Amino acid sequence: MTSRVAKAEISDKERLAALEEAEEEHGSMADAIRFAVSEAYVDGDDASESGDGEIPLKAREGHRKLVEWTGIGGRIELETAESVLANHLNIKTDAIRQKVVKPLKARDVIRLHQGIHDVWIIVGSLDDATVSVDTEPDAPSHKVATDGGEASERLDELAAAETEATHGE
Numbered sequence: 001m002t003s004r005v006a007k008a009e010i011s012d013k014e015r016l017a018a019l020e021e022a023e024e025e026h027g028s029m030a031d032a033i034r035f036a037v038s039e040a041y042v043d044g045d046d047a048s049e050s051g052d053g054e055i056p057l058k059a060r061e062g063h064r065k066l067v068e069w070t071g072i073g074g075r076i077e078l079e080t081a082e083s084v085l086a087n088h089l090n091i092k093t094d095a096i097r098q099k100v101v102k103p104l105k106a107r108d109v110i111r112l113h114q115g116i117h118d119v120w121i122i123v124g125s126l127d128d129a130t131v132s133v134d135t136e137p138d139a140p141s142h143k144v145a146t147d148g149g150e151a152s153e154r155l156d157e158l159a160a161a162e163t164e165a166t167h168g169e
Helices: 013-026 029-041 057-070 078-089 093-106 150-167
Strands: 075-077 110-114 119-123
Touching: 013 029, 029 093, 057 075, 057 078, 057 093, 057 119, 075 078, 078 093, 078 119, 093 110
Parallel strands: none
Antiparallel strands: 075 119, 110 119
């Protein structure tokens, strides 16, 4: 298989705005254009997968990071995962759902669990063994990946120090 670089000048304001929006969503202009071509001209509706039917590289890298954080069968809050993955993969947070979450979910590598207040990712294996959310409790398990409250504790310390300094306590 050969690859080519395509260049095109776009001066239409509406098309430029659409391209900029797609760039935000997909993390780069090149990925946005690849996705658009796949959607418009390639057989199969899942343009988030690579041409050979495998999970895209960014999604695989994202899965490795999720496993590192939670282990197989562990949970991580979706917003926390988006932040961690955006930083690790060096792509925009807004693009994580399209580039990582959607392809992994489509292949049953991860599951999403809607809690009362948050959405959680349940991390499965890239092998054929998938994780079932049917038996999961409503409350997050002990394998939840968060910052452990360290940031919150530090903010409390700073607030207390500020109170002491301003009120002389």
